[in-house]
Amino acid sequence: MARVGLTTERLVRAGAELADEVGFDQVIVSELARRFGVKVASLYSHVKNSQDLKTRIALFALEELADLSADAVAGRAGKDALTAFANVYRDYAHAHPGRVAAARLRLDPETAAASAGVRLAQMMRAILRGYDLPEPDQTHAVRLLGSTFHGYASLEGAGGFSHSSPDSGASWTRILDALDSLLRNWPTPPSTG
């Protein structure tokens, strides 16, 4: 009967929107089918199963995020680049809470290695080159930045900072100042004793 024109692509996009509306863990195959005016079983020709759908949404979100970040960082360096990168992440988290949540989905190693996540990591490394840290510390710094951005967006999204002053935006700005300052004055390991 009348074909709607389902596609893996379209399902994933709709899934991302659904995630933004109801939360990533409330993404439900049957709701998606409902939205397309189609029976649930029909989706299973385009997507292996619920898990597969979620993984695809995660990869899609990572891709979007990496694209936006690449744009934002292009032509910038130092604190400018750091801020631009960080803001893309936070803005994306605000605009698309479900997708960021998706981007945090645990992927199996091969999938992760083939995802846009590595592009994001490379960008962070590129930004850090502006601060020239010795090698082992560069990795530590990547992890610090990743943790902080991720954690901040996560707590902010969970409502952790709302209804308390100073407002969350102010903290974000000062935290970026602080991280920039930290990277410019990266400490050497304290001597034990």
Added chain:
Amino acid sequence: MARVGLTTERLVRAGAELADEVGFDQVIVSELARRFGVKVASLYSHVKNSQDLKTRIALFALEELADLSADAVAGRAGKDALTAFANVYRDYAHAHPGRVAAARLRLDPETAAASAGVRLAQMMRAILRGYDLPEPDQTHAVRLLGSTFHGYASLEGAGGFSHSSPDSGASWTRILDALDSLLRNWPTPPSTG
């Protein structure tokens, strides 16, 4: 028939264990019933519904975490306190991945205000007193630390840092060094221009 001795308390504890085994979002009422050798409907006398159970697990985890932290921080100050606090969080996340995930559950404001989460926040403020930052910055710093610890544990738990060198423990140590250094040399807002 033979009574098993169900209790809200016991259900929550078992739920926490289940969360650690299979992940917080795989905590399922029927699995819990199975483990108690009891029919599913029986749980509904002790717990309002699935959401209620999850909320209780979250509150339980926050309580545990706050207790452990309070112990660890007692009698310490400065970097010592910071490190102790941070390590409790990370160790807890390693030992109880499901519970930390639970602790990150979005709670409605009143529930959150009555939770052990506020105790955790107070402890962080107490630790920061050792670094004496001017007031607005103290809040920013609380948020930075919270985000970083939370984010690090989250990424580490998601396998983000595994199978890449240097090992995750090394980064953690250096990140704590860096945060301590940052707090001791907290920057003033850069002048715009």
Added chain:
DNA sequence: CTAGTTTGCCTAAAAGCTTTAGGCAAATGC
């Protein structure tokens, strides 16, 4: 333009989860 193949969406059905309603029996209290 028709014949054959692919592919999209369908119906049917099994199996699992959540939640409510109502009932019997065990534990508790007087």
Added chain:
DNA sequence: GCATTTGCCTAAAGCTTTTAGGCAAACTAG
């Protein structure tokens, strides 16, 4: 010992996911 409370039960409805098999629409020849 009797009444009440409370714990666990059965039954049932309404969701969800997932597999299997079928018909028809849309491509792909010739």
